[in-house]
Amino acid sequence: MHSDHRNEIELRSVALGYPGKRVFRDLNLSIRPGRLTAFCGPNGCGKSTALRAMRALLPADAGSVLLRDRPIADLPVKTLAREIAMLTQSPTAPEELTVEQLVRLGRYAHRRAFTSNTDSDRRAVTNALRETNLTDMANRSIGSLSGGQLQRVWIAMVLAQASPVILLDEPTNHLDIAHALEVLALVRRLGAQEGKTVVVVLHDLNLAARFADDIVFFRGGEVAGSGPVEEVFRQDLIEDVFGIECIVRHEEVSQRPFCVPIAACPGRRDRLVQD
Amino acid sequence: MKSAGPIHATTASASRRPIVLALCMAVLCLLGFASIALGSSGMPLNRVVLAILGTGERSDTIIIWSLRMPRLLMAGLSGVALALAGFILQRATRNELASPSVLGIVDGAALGVMCFLLMFSNESNALVVSIMWQPLAAALGALLFAGVVILLALRTDAPPLRTILYGVALGALAKAGVTLFLVDGPVHRASQAAMWLAGSVYQARWADVDVLAIVLTVFVPLAFLLSRRMDQLMLDEISAQASGLSVRSTQLMLFGLAALLTAAAVSFAGAIGFVGLIAPHIARLILPGRAGTQMLAAALVGAAMVMAADMMVRTLFAPLEVPAGAVTAVIGAPYFLFILIRAGRIHA
Numbered sequence: 001m002h003s004d005h006r007n008e009i010e011l012r013s014v015a016l017g018y019p020g021k022r023v024f025r026d027l028n029l030s031i032r033p034g035r036l037t038a039f040c041g042p043n044g045c046g047k048s049t050a051l052r053a054m055r056a057l058l059p060a061d062a063g064s065v066l067l068r069d070r071p072i073a074d075l076p077v078k079t080l081a082r083e084i085a086m087l088t089q090s091p092t093a094p095e096e097l098t099v100e101q102l103v104r105l106g107r108y109a110h111r112r113a114f115t116s117n118t119d120s121d122r123r124a125v126t127n128a129l130r131e132t133n134l135t136d137m138a139n140r141s142i143g144s145l146s147g148g149q150l151q152r153v154w155i156a157m158v159l160a161q162a163s164p165v166i167l168l169d170e171p172t173n174h175l176d177i178a179h180a181l182e183v184l185a186l187v188r189r190l191g192a193q194e195g196k197t198v199v200v201v202l203h204d205l206n207l208a209a210r211f212a213d214d215i216v217f218f219r220g221g222e223v224a225g226s227g228p229v230e231e232v233f234r235q236d237l238i239e240d241v242f243g244i245e246c247i248v249r250h251e252e253v254s255q256r257p258f259c260v261p262i263a264a265c266p267g268r269r270d271r272l273v274q275d
Numbered sequence: 276m277k278s279a280g281p282i283h284a285t286t287a288s289a290s291r292r293p294i295v296l297a298l299c300m301a302v303l304c305l306l307g308f309a310s311i312a313l314g315s316s317g318m319p320l321n322r323v324v325l326a327i328l329g330t331g332e333r334s335d336t337i338i339i340w341s342l343r344m345p346r347l348l349m350a351g352l353s354g355v356a357l358a359l360a361g362f363i364l365q366r367a368t369r370n371e372l373a374s375p376s377v378l379g380i381v382d383g384a385a386l387g388v389m390c391f392l393l394m395f396s397n398e399s400n401a402l403v404v405s406i407m408w409q410p411l412a413a414a415l416g417a418l419l420f421a422g423v424v425i426l427l428a429l430r431t432d433a434p435p436l437r438t439i440l441y442g443v444a445l446g447a448l449a450k451a452g453v454t455l456f457l458v459d460g461p462v463h464r465a466s467q468a469a470m471w472l473a474g475s476v477y478q479a480r481w482a483d484v485d486v487l488a489i490v491l492t493v494f495v496p497l498a499f500l501l502s503r504r505m506d507q508l509m510l511d512e513i514s515a516q517a518s519g520l521s522v523r524s525t526q527l528m529l530f531g532l533a534a535l536l537t538a539a540a541v542s543f544a545g546a547i548g549f550v551g552l553i554a555p556h557i558a559r560l561i562l563p564g565r566a567g568t569q570m571l572a573a574a575l576v577g578a579a580m581v582m583a584a585d586m587m588v589r590t591l592f593a594p595l596e597v598p599a600g601a602v603t604a605v606i607g608a609p610y611f612l613f614i615l616i617r618a619g620r621i622h623a
Contacts, residue, residue, distance in 0.1 A: 141563075
């Protein structure tokens with residue numbers, strides 16, 4: 001879709017953090033267009049922080065975040081929302097909202113003041129509902145849905161935003177394995193069909209290996225490795241990043257690598273803490 | 276435990292909207308008629324209608340047009356203002372406990388009026404400037420206290436409950452200031468102020484009604500212009516921001532608007548409590564979803580609440596003048612408790 005740019009999103013020497021807590025000192029990272037990139041790493045390594053910076057929800061203290069070579073800090077809020085949609089880690093909305101009402105909230109950035117629903121709004125909402133298999137549930141209140149259904153509704157809202165880039169912060173959190181697979185398959189399919197650039201924070205390494213094109217490994221406020229799954233999903237890197245002992249094998253059916261964790265490795269952990 | 280199926284199944288139907296709104300309207304009209312007919316001297320309906328049309332007996336016409344009508348309209352309009360202020364605050368803070376009185380804005384407005392009365396009274400307790408400046412003083416007080424609440428809340432990125440506590444603390448501060456004035460201020464003004472503070476529309480005059488109506492014609496459309504932003508604020512702050520809303524500037528605008536609406540109501544009708552808290556709840560119950568229609572419903576419910584309260588104080592306690600605010604509090608406080616208890620059960 002945007003093949004004229006080598007990188008969709010690029011972070012250059014970015015310093016990031018919260019008051020009293022610096023998370024990244026010098027973060028350099030690039031996200032390739034039209035691919036599904038997974039952010040992996042242990043708790044507190046900065047995955048979600050990096051994701052928020054890419055959506056300008058957390059301002060960079062230094063350095064620059066670029067969307068197709070333009071600094072995102074310069075883009076108006078609504079323009080940015082039309083370019084990058086984001087599903088946060090634990091989104092909330094009133095229980096009595098219907099599925100359709102919630103999905104329609106994704107259209108905010110496309111609406112002009114004082115106008116009602118346009119045809120393109122209605123089309124985007126209908127499409128988002130269809131793609132997430134929610135058409136039959138459009139009029140149900142979100143309070144009556146199961147966890148997996150609700151997560152699909154949130155994804156539908158993000159889809160309705162119709163942006164070329166989608167960021168998802170742990171979309172499989174609190175989901176059982178069947179629903180997690182369902183959600184990731186959906187994300188994967190949408191990315192492939194519409195050439196969207198998708199970045200997903202994932203806790204589960206094997207889900208990342210199964211669905212992602214690229215993986216970025218974070219460790220203690222640094223990028224420990226990034227690139228195509230085949231290149232970075234290596235035993236040494238994973239052991240180093242997570243402080244574990246593991247074996248990486250190739251799985252025949254999906255033609256993807258997978259990781260068998262053996263044991264936590266206290267020595268490595270201690271070294272990490274000292275860092 | 277959450278209630279299942281049947282309740283949720285009916286929530287979506289957009290076709291319900293006009294029916295519900297029409298019902299609200301009908302109740303409001305009935306209340307209006309009853310309110311005009313009832314009073315220290317009851318009036319049969321045919322005489323009410325004739326008097327309204329201006330073809331009735333002269334005494335009837337005077338009672339209705341110069342006594343009961345301004346009072347009724349004042350009650351209705353201040354109800355609208357308080358209900359909208361409460362609705363806006365509940366959306367802006369994403370907290371169903373928020374309301375102009377809980378967040379200290381009512382007391383802020385009251386303090387503004389008190390300062391005004393104190394500063395511009397002469398030795399014989401007469402105002403040295405026009406009473407028309409009083410709403411401005413209320414607005415300044417309300418804006419000041421709303422501003423401090425939201426700045427504290429934003430500065431510390433406070434969770435919803437703490438925002439409420441900031442409001443309660445500031446409200447207590449304003450109340451203390453008002454009490455000092457009542458004890459230490461000019462005697463005549465103090466007794467007048469005490470009645471006004473409890474929330475009453477009994478002194479309503481056409482001039483006041485006119486001013487309040489003009490103020491509302493400016494602010495109500497503004498509230499509806501912001502309704503899409505309020506819809507977006509149903510999402511948590513990060514999701515709302517990610518969807519393209521400037522959350523902080525929206526919250527500032529909404530707080531400012533709510534403060535001005537509160538000030539308009541308080542400066543004319545006094546501190547009528549719980550309307551701003553409960554009218555939006557009822558609206559949300561009967562019309563879930565979009566802010567625009569819900570706001571309409573809240574405005575109608577708010578008007579009906581204050582009108583009904585005023586009608587009760589005029590009939591049940593006659594010839595005593597009990598402030599309408601006392602009735603809204605007597606009905607409102609238990610309802611508020613009920614909401615709290617029910618909310619507790621849902622989350623348990």
